[in-house]
Amino acid sequence: MSNSSQLKLFSRLALAAAAGLVFAHHAVAADKTLTVYTYESFITEWGPGAKVAEAFEKTCECKVNYVGVADGVELLTRLKLEGEASKADIVLGLDTNLVAEAKATGFFARHGIEATGLTVPGNFSDDTFLPYDYGHFAVVYDTETLKTPPKSLKELVEGDASQKIVIEDPRTSTPGLGLLLWVKAVYGDEAGAAWAKLKDRVLTVTPGWSEAYGLFTKGEAPMVLSYTTSPAYHMVAENSERYQAAAFSEGHYIQIEVAGMTRNAGEPELAKQFLAFMTGPDFQSIIPTTNWMMPVAATKEPLPDAFNRLVKPENTFLLPSEEVAKNRKAWIDEWLAAMSKN
Amino acid sequence: MFALRENRMTVVAGAVCLGTFVLFVGLAIVALLSQTGGASDDALFDAYIWRVTRFTLLQATLSTLLSVLFAIPVARSLARRPQFQGRIWLLRLMALPLGLPVLVGALGLIEIWGRQGFLNSGLRWLGLEQPVSIYGLFGILIAHVFFNMPLATRLFLAGLERIPAEYWRSAANLGMPSHALFRFIEWPVLRGLLPGAAGLVFMLCATSFTLVLTLGGGPAASTIEVAIYQALRFDFDPPRAIALSALQIAMTGLLLLLLRHLATEPEEGMTGGRTVRRFDGASSIARLGDGAWITLAFLFLVAPLLAVAFSGLEADLLKLARDPAVHRALLTSAAIALASALASVTMAAVMIRAAATVAAPRRATSLARGFAGAIAASTSLILLVPPVVLGAGWFLLLRPLGDVARFAPAIVVAINALMALPFVHRILAPAMATHAARTERLTASLGIRGVHRLRWIDVPALRKPLLMALSFAMALSLGDLGAVALFGSQDMVTLPWLLYSRMGSYRTADAAGLALFLGLLCLIFTILGTAENDRRREGRKA
Numbered sequence: 080m081s082n083s084s085q086l087k088l089f090s091r092l093a094l095a096a097a098a099g100l101v102f103a104h105h106a107v108a109a110d111k112t113l114t115v116y117t118y119e120s121f122i123t124e125w126g127p128g129a130k131v132a133e134a135f136e137k138t139c140e141c142k143v144n145y146v147g148v149a150d151g152v153e154l155l156t157r158l159k160l161e162g163e164a165s166k167a168d169i170v171l172g173l174d175t176n177l178v179a180e181a182k183a184t185g186f187f188a189r190h191g192i193e194a195t196g197l198t199v200p201g202n203f204s205d206d207t208f209l210p211y212d213y214g215h216f217a218v219v220y221d222t223e224t225l226k227t228p229p230k231s232l233k234e235l236v237e238g239d240a241s242q243k244i245v246i247e248d249p250r251t252s253t254p255g256l257g258l259l260l261w262v263k264a265v266y267g268d269e270a271g272a273a274w275a276k277l278k279d280r281v282l283t284v285t286p287g288w289s290e291a292y293g294l295f296t297k298g299e300a301p302m303v304l305s306y307t308t309s310p311a312y313h314m315v316a317e318n319s320e321r322y323q324a325a326a327f328s329e330g331h332y333i334q335i336e337v338a339g340m341t342r343n344a345g346e347p348e349l350a351k352q353f354l355a356f357m358t359g360p361d362f363q364s365i366i367p368t369t370n371w372m373m374p375v376a377a378t379k380e381p382l383p384d385a386f387n388r389l390v391k392p393e394n395t396f397l398l399p400s401e402e403v404a405k406n407r408k409a410w411i412d413e414w415l416a417a418m419s420k421n
Numbered sequence: 422m423f424a425l426r427e428n429r430m431t432v433v434a435g436a437v438c439l440g441t442f443v444l445f446v447g448l449a450i451v452a453l454l455s456q457t458g459g460a461s462d463d464a465l466f467d468a469y470i471w472r473v474t475r476f477t478l479l480q481a482t483l484s485t486l487l488s489v490l491f492a493i494p495v496a497r498s499l500a501r502r503p504q505f506q507g508r509i510w511l512l513r514l515m516a517l518p519l520g521l522p523v524l525v526g527a528l529g530l531i532e533i534w535g536r537q538g539f540l541n542s543g544l545r546w547l548g549l550e551q552p553v554s555i556y557g558l559f560g561i562l563i564a565h566v567f568f569n570m571p572l573a574t575r576l577f578l579a580g581l582e583r584i585p586a587e588y589w590r591s592a593a594n595l596g597m598p599s600h601a602l603f604r605f606i607e608w609p610v611l612r613g614l615l616p617g618a619a620g621l622v623f624m625l626c627a628t629s630f631t632l633v634l635t636l637g638g639g640p641a642a643s644t645i646e647v648a649i650y651q652a653l654r655f656d657f658d659p660p661r662a663i664a665l666s667a668l669q670i671a672m673t674g675l676l677l678l679l680l681r682h683l684a685t686e687p688e689e690g691m692t693g694g695r696t697v698r699r700f701d702g703a704s705s706i707a708r709l710g711d712g713a714w715i716t717l718a719f720l721f722l723v724a725p726l727l728a729v730a731f732s733g734l735e736a737d738l739l740k741l742a743r744d745p746a747v748h749r750a751l752l753t754s755a756a757i758a759l760a761s762a763l764a765s766v767t768m769a770a771v772m773i774r775a776a777a778t779v780a781a782p783r784r785a786t787s788l789a790r791g792f793a794g795a796i797a798a799s800t801s802l803i804l805l806v807p808p809v810v811l812g813a814g815w816f817l818l819l820r821p822l823g824d825v826a827r828f829a830p831a832i833v834v835a836i837n838a839l840m841a842l843p844f845v846h847r848i849l850a851p852a853m854a855t856h857a858a859r860t861e862r863l864t865a866s867l868g869i870r871g872v873h874r875l876r877w878i879d880v881p882a883l884r885k886p887l888l889m890a891l892s893f894a895m896a897l898s899l900g901d902l903g904a905v906a907l908f909g910s911q912d913m914v915t916l917p918w919l920l921y922s923r924m925g926s927y928r929t930a931d932a933a934g935l936a937l938f939l940g941l942l943c944l945i946f947t948i949l950g951t952a953e954n955d956r957r958r959e960g961r962k963a
Contacts, residue, residue: 120926124746146826152654159657160456160816166824243536248634250651278639282536283556286634286647289924293528294635296929298537312927371927407655415469419641 111141113349116154116167119147120370127369134361141349151177151253151336158186163343168350171211171338171357176256178208178337179400188342190354197358197375201333201397208337211357212372214306215331215392216257217324218244225301228325232265235327236277243282244302245291249411252287253334258304259414260403261332264396270410274417284418296322307331307390308371314385315368330394336372427870428778432792435775438768439796442842445835446806449814453659456817470648470665474672477644480558481627484565488622489615491570495718496577497607498711501702511719512578513947515571517726520896520943522917523568523631524924525729525936530564530636531555532728539724560636565629569622571722572893576618576847579886580610583855586697593700602701616680617847623680624804624843627673645669649807662810670805677801726940733937736930746919747935754899754916755942757830761837762894766887768838769845772796773853800846803839808901811836829913837901841894848893852886892950896943916942 113135122128122145132143148157151172158165158181165186173181181187189206199210218235220228225242229235235244247255266273282300285291295303305324313319338357340350356362363374367382374382499508518526533539534555541552555563588606597605630646637643645665652662702711741747776796779789815832819825856879864870864878880887902917914922916939924932 119922123922123926125926125928156654156657156813160813161820161825164820248640250640250647250655251634281639283635283638284640286631287925289921290524290527290631290635292927293524293924293929294531297528297531297535299531299535309927316927412469415640418639419472 111139111346111349112144113139113141113168113346113353114144114146114166115169115171115353116146116148116157116165117170118150118154118172121145121172122147125369127365130365130369131362134365135353135356138356139349139352141346155181155184159184165341165343166345167341168344168346169338169340169353171336173208173337173339174253175203175333175335175337175397175400176253176260176403177400178205179404181339182207183404186341186343187339188344188347190340190351192351192355192358194358196377199335199375200392200395201335203335203397205337208339209354209358210335210337210375211362212366212370212375213333213335214308214372215333215390215395216254216261217305217307217309217331217390218302218327219295219305219309219322219324220302221295221298222321222323224298228302228323229327230325231328232261233329235280236273238280240279242280242302243300244280244304245282245294245300246284246304247288247291248284248286249414252285254288254291254304254306255284256407257332257334259410260398261396263410264332264398265329271413271417274414275420278418278420281418306334306372307392308373308386311367311383311385311389312371314388315383324390326390326392330396331390331392332396333392335375335397431771431778432775435772435778435796436792438772438775439792439799442768442799442803442839445839446803446811448818449811450663452814452817453663453810456659466668470645470668472641473643473645473648474668476642477627477646477669478672480561480565480633480642480644481623481629483558484562484569484626485619485623487562488566488569488573488626489619491566491718492573492577492618493611494714495570496574496581496611497603498714499574499578500581500607501699501707502711502715503697503699505715509951511715511722512575513944513951514722514726515575516892516896516947516950517940517943518568518571518722519893520900520946521729521936521940522900522902522920523629524635525920525939526568526725527564527632527635528732529725529729530560530567532732533724534560534563539728556636556638558637558642560638561629561633561642564632564636565622565626567721567725568632569625570718572844573618573622574718575889575893576614576621577611579848579889580614580851581607582697583852584610584697589697589699589701597701599701599704599707614851616677617850620677620680620801621804621843621847623676624673624801627669628805628807646807650809653807653809653813659813662807666806666810670802673805674798674802729933729936729940732933733935733940736934736937738934738937741931741934741938746914747916747938750914750916750919751938751942753913754939757834757837757915758895758898758946761834761841761898762891764834764838765841765845765894766849766890769800769842769849769890770853770887772800773846773850777854777857797846800842804843808836808840811839826913833913837898838894840901841897844893844897845890848886848890849883852883856882888950892947895946895950899939899943899946 117128120126128145132145135141135143146167148154151174154170154172155177158167158170161167163186170181170187187207190209191206192209194204194209197210199213200215203210218229229238246258249255249259262273262277263270283294285294288305291303292305292309294300295305302325307324310320310323313322338354340347340354344350358376360377360379363376364378364380366372366374367378367386373386499511502508521529531538534553535541536552536554538555544552554560584606592602592606627644628646629644630650633642633644634647645668649662649665649669652658652665702708773796776793780793812832815828816825819828819832822828860878860882864874869878900917902915902921916935920932920935920939923929923935
């Protein structure tokens, strides 16, 4: 082997790689294209994206083009970065907590769709954003290590501190913010004191859902903050009953996922058509077993049996989006103060 | 005459590199600053930021101390034992932690150190009830040492291996005992490398984010990087994000300046370049000590890596290996890693040479010293500029040109190349200084210049550090998620991106399988990067 052959190999590989990157970008040509901005897991091969596009393309003689970013919060950041130049016709994947902020950007147009027949707990309705699925936040526990899960938020807060829970950080993640609002909705002005008590039970606070759920499935803690629908995945896809959600007597905080059309939509009619399609049975039937969330309207066939065995909260909490936007910083500060005490 | 012209060209090339670098960062920051931010009327330096700053300093200082203190004896032991079974593999594995996405590394560490981990299971089996808790400052330190001790070890080891053979021969003739060898031969070399290595580790720990939150046990353990992320993400307040980055840079910059006082000008000993042979460390105590350090480092490093590999083996690897999405991600990741590593190494080599040319003591003016200083500072401090800030800035700049996603590969490669510069610089700079001291005058007097010198003198002699720099830069870029995240489009899915996406939709087994692939790819790069075996064989033939 000559002295510099390895270096040569490197440079050749790099040239080939650069060429590959250039050719990987082919243009998509179609006469009418609907551009949908969404979060990334919506368009993975097992997500709802491909099926939704196929079903909608049958009805519209158009092409659906997805742009995926990390998550709902990132969607809004992306829109703010792009400003008026954004190519998005539809933005799908914000949640109710982001609605007020999204409206304040002025990028969105009213959908003008009569949203009757939608079954969303918490009475959410909005002139700009339409819901397409929802899930309740819940404490998911491991039945093998936790025989008596807490039956209420109060029991979680005041229970045995040696039974740990992993939660997400409200500064960096939506489930984290969800738990913060849940505690606020139940405890009101006492929320700070409740957090100070819960603190001893918290094993750690992760930046996002993936880290928390990863620690939980590795067995590091018997509980994690997730969704009432999480057990459905394990039951349907893995045929396992091991992980279950705990029903809390006070009720559960809800996360409703919504979509809206932009003011500068290149294809406003098509965008409106998509929003109407979104609440119809074709779209709704795809959601449960691909996005692992609850549908907001009738599906073509009954949901898989596992969904009937999920926790169905009797009481739903949902703080108005404007109130969340106004108080988020103060509430996070309250959380920080309570959680940082020694 | 010719030499002068060549020097001028070297300096111009270095200045162009530095200029591009400064422009790339500067433009991004200007673009972000001109963006009207969120509702930010709160003071920048409130109690929260002070607390976060204090914690950042505390954990980064402790992490650095531990990493370096662990690395020194390990590097020394490895240098003293150049030929044991599996040595090359230990060195290769040392490049691996950097190439793993932090979350993967963290989960591996938890399998060993966690509540249900290997260690605690063992302790419980022995009848000890109280488990060792990884959640808290202890866990952060363990994780940072896991990620950074190997890096520091490789940097120190490279320095120790550059010590001329003549030194060891003379020391043996003088019958110098082990502690004297350390004091007079090894320590001066280590001390010269210490500020660079410690500074690098400090910066990596100060900007740590996922590890600090995941293992920290609560928000009392937060770094400035968390606040930057928060400012840019939930609050969309670019000016605040930049102000916080500036705080981070100022703070760490001061620390690096302090560290530089530790450094002494390394003395480059002349050598005939014969194969280094060490005569020390033959006593059984020395053997035992070296063996213990090497075993300890091996276990500490390899156990979590093995845990990652075992989790990966439980996945349906065949299905993953046939998945076209995985193929695309593998190719994309490899292409980005190769391109950014080559860019980074080229840039670093040009800038180091330019800095050395202008700062050669006889004709160094204050302007020249400033130029050399700017190169040293910029190649270090870049690590403190969050990639998300650069990405967002360039997103804004490219927006008027139409579809930003088209530029994503170029921007991601550029950001990764810049982020690898501090590593590459620390590997190449000392090696190039030694090389220059040993060959400069001779090549000049023989009139070997330009491409000829590069081909016949520089590249052959510097092959080892060049390859090591390439492999580190590639590993680094392979594990990176930050730069890709913002541009993320269907056309450019890297392996870590795919891994996180599977993990985010309950597919933990798939994610573990992908982590194994990522680790293997990284290992392949490091095998290409450690060419020692080949050379040894060649040496024997000759």
